[in-house]
Amino acid sequence: MDAFTLIVAAALAALTMAASMGLLYLASARQACLVDWTAAAALFALSNCMGAIGLHQPASPILFIACVNALHIGGHFGMLAGVRRHLHLTPGWRWGAVLMAVVLAAHALMFVRGAPLYRLVLFTPLVGALNLGAAWLLWRQSERDARASYLPLIVLQVLSALQQVARVTVMLAYDGQPPGFLGGDFFRTSGALAMLVYLSLATMCCALMVSHQQTLALRRASLTDVLTGWLNRRALHDVATRDFRRCRRTGAAMYFITFDIDHFKAINDRYGHGVGDAAICHVTALSARVLRGYDALFRVGGEEFAVLVVGEHAGNVCAIAERLREAVVAAPLIVDGKAIPMTVSVGVAALDAHDHKWEEILRRADEALYHAKQNGRNRVSVHGRDIAGRGHLTRLQAVGT
Numbered sequence: 001m002d003a004f005t006l007i008v009a010a011a012l013a014a015l016t017m018a019a020s021m022g023l024l025y026l027a028s029a030r031q032a033c034l035v036d037w038t039a040a041a042a043l044f045a046l047s048n049c050m051g052a053i054g055l056h057q058p059a060s061p062i063l064f065i066a067c068v069n070a071l072h073i074g075g076h077f078g079m080l081a082g083v084r085r086h087l088h089l090t091p092g093w094r095w096g097a098v099l100m101a102v103v104l105a106a107h108a109l110m111f112v113r114g115a116p117l118y119r120l121v122l123f124t125p126l127v128g129a130l131n132l133g134a135a136w137l138l139w140r141q142s143e144r145d146a147r148a149s150y151l152p153l154i155v156l157q158v159l160s161a162l163q164q165v166a167r168v169t170v171m172l173a174y175d176g177q178p179p180g181f182l183g184g185d186f187f188r189t190s191g192a193l194a195m196l197v198y199l200s201l202a203t204m205c206c207a208l209m210v211s212h213q214q215t216l217a218l219r220r221a222s223l224t225d226v227l228t229g230w231l232n233r234r235a236l237h238d239v240a241t242r243d244f245r246r247c248r249r250t251g252a253a254m255y256f257i258t259f260d261i262d263h264f265k266a267i268n269d270r271y272g273h274g275v276g277d278a279a280i281c282h283v284t285a286l287s288a289r290v291l292r293g294y295d296a297l298f299r300v301g302g303e304e305f306a307v308l309v310v311g312e313h314a315g316n317v318c319a320i321a322e323r324l325r326e327a328v329v330a331a332p333l334i335v336d337g338k339a340i341p342m343t344v345s346v347g348v349a350a351l352d353a354h355d356h357k358w359e360e361i362l363r364r365a366d367e368a369l370y371h372a373k374q375n376g377r378n379r380v381s382v383h384g385r386d387i388a389g390r391g392h393l394t395r396l397q398a399v400g401t
Contacts, residue, residue: 004055006192011048013199014075017041020203024210031213033086036093037206040078044199047071055188066107069123070100076130079202083134083153086209087141099126117171124164131161149212153205156198163194225299227277228284236298236306243296243310244358247351254351254358255317256365257307259287259324262343262377264303271335279303279333279342286327291320306362314350321346321380329378343378345369350384 018041025034050068057064077099081091103123107113135157138150167190223235231239247254261267261283268276280303287305291297296308309317325346332339347369349361364383372381381387 003188003192004052006189006196007048007052007055010192010196010199011045011052013196013203014041014045014048017199017203017206018045021206024207028210028214031086031210033082034206034210036078036082036085036091037202040075040082041199041203043071043078044075044195047075048195051192062107062113065119066104069107069119070103073103073123073126073130074100076127079157080130080134080137082206083137086213087137089137120168120171124168128161128164131157131164135161145216146212149209152208153202156201156205160194160198167191228281228299230284230297230299230305232298233300236296236300236308239296240308240358240362243308244351244355244361247310248355252311253313254361255309255312255314255348256362257309257317257321257324257346257348258300258362258365258369259305259307259321259344259346260301260369261303262345262373267340267342271340275333275335275340276303278335279340282331282333283328283342283344286331287324290323290327306365317348317350318380318382321348321382325378325380345372345377346380347372348380348382 018038021034021038021041025031025038028034047068050064050071054064054068074096077096081093081096085091103126106122107119135154138154141147141150223231223238225232243254246252261279264276264279267279280299283303284297284299284305287307288297291307298306298308300306307320309320312320325344328342328344332341334340347365347367349364349368351361352364355361368381368383368387371387372379375381
């Protein structure tokens with residue numbers, strides 16, 4: 001294909017990308033990064049359309065060339081802006097507008113007006129920096145589940161930057177006049193082909209990132225309790241199964257702390273279910289402040305909760321359980337200016353050498369919780385200290401403690 005045909009094809013690819021991103025925005029959860037990528041594609045489309053027109057003019061005015069270059073760089077900035085917004089950073093379109101204005105103004109300089117080589121050397125590093133900036137932002141993300149969806153765009157942006165470097169290198173090596181097949185026609189054709197490939201692949205890469213993010217969001221929603229934000233029973237099975245196998249293999253300690261709200265039915269009956277929900281949220285918020293950020297927190301029933309602790313000593317786990325109980329006692333729920341005293345009963349159990357599945361630990365923690373209820377509530381009961389099982393009086397002398 002000749003350069004004109006490829007530039008027209010690139011313009012059509014940019015329009016396709018703009019339409020795809022726009023429709024995906026309307027059909028999806030309205031992710032704003034899609035708007036940025038739609039704008040980027042529109043800028044690319046305008047740049048390529050003007051470039052195609054310029055090929056049929058014997059000598060394009062410098063303002064015409066300036067607009068083509070500014071729109072092209074604006075498109076690459078739009079790709080970076082979309083990545084930034086996808087990662088919950090400010091897109092920085094103001095800086096993009098400033099950059100495009102600077103590119104336009106730079107064409108008024110005599111040496112920029114004089115030769116295409118100077119424009120190439122001046123503006124290509126900007127494009128490469130924008131490409132590599134987007135790739136670096138995606139690469140530095142630590143979330144493993146999302147990294148796989150970022151990799152195609154990372155590779156595309158890096159290859160685009162390398163292609164820009166190669167073009168500048170060839171032009172500088174031959175002082176702007178490459179001989180033979182590297183001459184002007186090849187240079188324009190290869191550049192248009194690279195742009196066509198870039199836009200075609202960028203559409204797929206951006207769509208992949210968005211769809212994968214939605215999949216992860218749906219998965220998180222299916223594993224999270226809506227009211228409290230804690231993990232639900234389905235997540236409990238997945239997390240506890242994984243940690244149980246690892247602890248049995250490595251000899252690390254594993255504990256369940258279970259607790260529920262004392263006299264919760266009376267709160268519901270007296271104040272209504274709205275206050276009951278507020279009480280649940282109040283207790284979980286207080287508990288989350290006491291519990292460590294890396295403990296797995298679960299809502300396993302209406303007012304029943306479980307905490308999975310791995311790799312701790314028995315004394316520390318009992319201290320955590322006691323701090324949790326004290327935090328709830330110290331902070332009554334305030335409703336319409338009235339204080340509603342609240343307490344929780346807590347049970348603690350540890351992994352035992354005889355356990356074959358994690359449910360056995362949770363069952364013993366529930367037994368300890370029931371023991372706390374039967375012995376006055378608002379207390380911590382430990383399986384193996386306050387209640388024995390299997391004839392063992394020291395249940396907390398578990399694996400790894």
